[in-house]
Amino acid sequence: MDTKISFYTFGCRLNQSETAVVTQTFKIDGKYKIVDFGKLADIVVVNTCTVTENGDTDTRRLINKINRINPKARIALLGCQAQIQKNRLTTLPNVNWVIGNARKMDFLSILKEDEAPKIPRVITPIIPRDTFKVPANGIDTTHTRANIKIQDGCDFFCSFCEIPYARGRARSRVFEDITREAAALVTAGHKELVITGINVGTYKNSQKTIIDVINALEQINGLKRIRISSIEPTTIPPKLIKKMTKPTKLCRHLHIPLQSGNDQILRKMRRKYSIEEFGRFILKAYDAVEQICIGTDVIVGFPGETEKQFQETFEHLRQWPIHYLHVFSYSKRNMAKSHKLPEALSPEKIAARSAVSRELSLKKRRAFYESFITTKQKVLFEQCKKGYWTGLTDNYIRVKVKTDQKLNNKLVNVKMKKLDNQALIATLG
Ligand code: SF4
Numbered sequence: 001m002d003t004k005i006s007f008y009t010f011g012c013r014l015n016q017s018e019t020a021v022v023t024q025t026f027k028i029d030g031k032y033k034i035v036d037f038g039k040l041a042d043i044v045v046v047n048t049c050t051v052t053e054n055g056d057t058d059t060r061r062l063i064n065k066i067n068r069i070n071p072k073a074r075i076a077l078l079g080c081q082a083q084i085q086k087n088r089l090t091t092l093p094n095v096n097w098v099i100g101n102a103r104k105m106d107f108l109s110i111l112k113e114d115e116a117p118k119i120p121r122v123i124t125p126i127i128p129r130d131t132f133k134v135p136a137n138g139i140d141t142t143h144t145r146a147n148i149k150i151q152d153g154c155d156f157f158c159s160f161c162e163i164p165y166a167r168g169r170a171r172s173r174v175f176e177d178i179t180r181e182a183a184a185l186v187t188a189g190h191k192e193l194v195i196t197g198i199n200v201g202t203y204k205n206s207q208k209t210i211i212d213v214i215n216a217l218e219q220i221n222g223l224k225r226i227r228i229s230s231i232e233p234t235t236i237p238p239k240l241i242k243k244m245t246k247p248t249k250l251c252r253h254l255h256i257p258l259q260s261g262n263d264q265i266l267r268k269m270r271r272k273y274s275i276e277e278f279g280r281f282i283l284k285a286y287d288a289v290e291q292i293c294i295g296t297d298v299i300v301g302f303p304g305e306t307e308k309q310f311q312e313t314f315e316h317l318r319q320w321p322i323h324y325l326h327v328f329s330y331s332k333r334n335m336a337k338s339h340k341l342p343e344a345l346s347p348e349k350i351a352a353r354s355a356v357s358r359e360l361s362l363k364k365r366r367a368f369y370e371s372f373i374t375t376k377q378k379v380l381f382e383q384c385k386k387g388y389w390t391g392l393t394d395n396y397i398r399v400k401v402k403t404d405q406k407l408n409n410k411l412v413n414v415k416m417k418k419l420d421n422q423a424l425i426a427t428l429g
Contacts (some may be wrong), residue, residue, distance in 0.1 A: 001029065003043065003115070004033045004034075004035050004039075004040065004041040005026060005032045005033070005034055005043045006035050006036060006037045006038070006041040006044050006045070007022070007044075007046075007047070008037045008044065008189070010046070010055060010058060011048075011051060011080070011093075012049065013147050013194060013196045013229045013360060014147070014152070014197060014229075015049060015080075016147055017147035017196050018047060018104065018138075018149065018151045019045075019047045020138030021105060021134050021138040022045065022047075022104065022136075024137060025044040025105070025108045028136060029225060030134045038069065041070055041073055042072070043074050043075075043115075043371055044070060044073045044075050045076045045078070046062060046075065046076065046077050046078065047078045047079045048077055048079045048080055049079070050079075050081045050084060051162075053411050054331075055080075055081065058376060059077070059089075063075060063093065063095070063341055067094055074115075075092075075097075075099075076096065076097035076098075076099065076107060076111075077089050077092075077095055077097065077098050077099070078104040078107060079104055079166075080163075080167060082098045082099055082100045082124060083102075083127070083165075084162065084166050084335060085202035086100070086122050090122060092354040096116070097110065097117070098118050098119065098122045098125070099123045100123065100124030101127055101152075101166065102125050102128065103123045103124075103125065103393070105134065106135075106163065110123060117340060122381065126168075127153065127167065128171075129170075129171050130168050130171060131172055132152065132171060132173055132174070133173065133174050134173065137184040137185060137362060139188040141188065141189060143382075144190070144192065144381075145190065145192040145194050145380075146192070146193055146194070147193075147194045147229070148181060148193045148196060149184050149197060150172065150178050150195055150200055150210070150213055151170065151172050151197030151199060151200050152167055152168070152173075152197060153169045153170045153171050154167070154169070154202075155169050155170045155197065155199075157270060157337070158269055158271060158336075159338040159341075160259075160330065160337075160338045161333070162300065162334075162335045163198055164334045166335075172202075172204050172205040173205065174205060175205045175208045175213070175216070178213060178216075178250075179216050179220075181382070182216075182217050182220055182223070183368050186220050186223045187222070189409060190223075191222070191223065191224040191380060191409060192224060192225040192226070192227060192380055192412060193217060193223060193225070193227070194225065194227045195210070195226065195229060196229045197229075199232055199235065200230075200232075201226060201231045201234075201235025202235055210228075210238065211239050213236055214226055214243065214250055216247065216288070217249070221293060224249060225250075225251055225394055226250050227250075228251075229255065230297075231254065231255070232257065233256050233257070233258075233273050233277075234273055236254075236256070236281070237344050239296055241285050241289060242288075244288070245288050251395065251396070252289050252291055252292045252293065252394055252395045253293045253294075253296050253394065253395050254292065254293075255291070255294075255296065255297075256294065256296055257297040258278060258297065258298055258317070258322075259271055259298060260305070260309070260313050260394065261275055261313030261316035262275070262305075262309040262313055263313070264309065265305055265309055265313075268302065268338070268341070269302065270337070275314075279316065282294060282320050282321060283321070286321040291395050293324075293368065293395040294321060294322050294323055295322065295325070295326065295396070296322050296325055296326070297325070297326045297328060298313065298325050298327055298357060299328045300313075300328070300329055300330065300353035301329055301330040301349065301350030301354070302330045303341035303343050303345070304341065304342070305345060305353075310353050314356065317357070317360060318360060318364075323364055323368040324361050324364060324365040324368070325358070325360065325361035325364070327357040329351065356425065365422065369397055369398075369423075369424050372416045373418060374415070375415075375416050375417050376413060376414070376416075377397070377413075378393065378394065378413055378414075379391040379393055379399045379401075379409050379410065379411070380392060380409070380411050381401075382409075383408065387403065388400040388402050389401045389402075389407040390408070390423065396423055399423060399424050399425075399426050400423045400424070400425050400428065401425075401428060403428060405428070412427070414426035415429060417428050
């Protein structure tokens with residue numbers, strides 16, 4: 001009987017893209033039966049995340065759940081937590097493999113060396129700085145959009161972030177390896193590719209930059225949209241904005257992490273820009289690109305953040321043409337420099353700042369959506385829920401249409417009618 005294996009992913013788009021690739025290596029091998037997570041499996045692979053404190057708790061909870069529903073399963077923990085918390089992870093019940101980021105893509109061959117190790121195998125070598133290739137195409141037909149990894153790691157060392165330790169220093173994927181996988185993803189039916197990495201604006205391979213990657217992807221027949229997952233403000237090439245002002249497959253959507261709207265906190269965070277520079281850039285992009293959607297990340301409750309500094313952040317976010325926020329409550333990461341900073345804020349204060357920031361995000365998103373009522377847009381539809389097909393415009397508006405037609409993975413013209421909670425209701429045509 002085939003060994004049954006299931007996969008679970010925590011965290012970011014990059015993790016999702018990597019799980020898709022690892023899963024694909026098992027599909028190509030053909031000797032294992034891949035089952036949905038939660039079904040009975042012999043081996044459960046978890047791609048872990050360490051970005052927030054919850055990441056650690058979530059892993060523990062998931063392992064308990066796996067052991068409850070699948071008591072005989074052998075568990076493999078891959079990725080960021082495996083890289084930096086191997087000792088703790090090996091003590092968790094039924095964990096047989098702890099594989100860091102340098103080797104996680106090789107899990108199939110590691111498994112074949114010993115399918116039932118007596119003691120946990122820990123493989124967490126230092127992550128090399130070399131350019132890299134990816135061993136398979138991350139085809140995942142359960143999702144409409146596919147992630148395409150172009151880069152990994154980061155050299156910025158922001159003081160709150162463990163990623164340079166968990167994922168290593170910045171390195172780029174071989175250019176031809178990206179275009180090869182992208183073409184395969186499009187042939188498999190994906191109409192939208194999301195450019196993914198840790199610090200994608202720093203991409204460099206044989207003098208090629210992120211702009212060259214976008215230009216090459218645009219040449220792929222059948223590909224309709226290219227989206228950038230998130231890009232650091234200081235790495236955005238001027239050509240990128242220029243590109244969005246002309247006919248292009250590149251979505252009019254930028255997610256640019258701000259983190260704080262106060263210069264002193266930004267310095268403590270070791271971010272590389274001032275508020276004035278960030279604001280100038282946002283306004284420039286907003287003025288240049290018609291109907292652009294701009295999103296950002298903000299961390300509330302960084303050590304020493306005063307009420308006044310938080311209000312300054314809030315006011316900037318309120319005034320700037322930013323259309324939604326991803327709000328993160330500051331959490332101490334052991335390897336990050338900020339963990340030694342004094343003046344930690346109380347959990348209650350952090351929760352209160354987080355709540356008002358999330359409320360602001362809701363209001364801003366709603367206002368942005370409302371400004372599109374009566375306009376015509378193109379939507380790439382994803383799935384049908386309770387009679388409504390939902391999908392996204394290129395500028396990241398969630399749209400719902402009630403219809404009997406099957407719209408899965410179709411790019412369709414719609415007319416925006418009214419706001420419904422966190423989406424716009426539209427009609428076809
Ligand atoms: S840019 Fe800063 S926050 Fe982003 S991964 Fe690098 S160190 Fe972390």
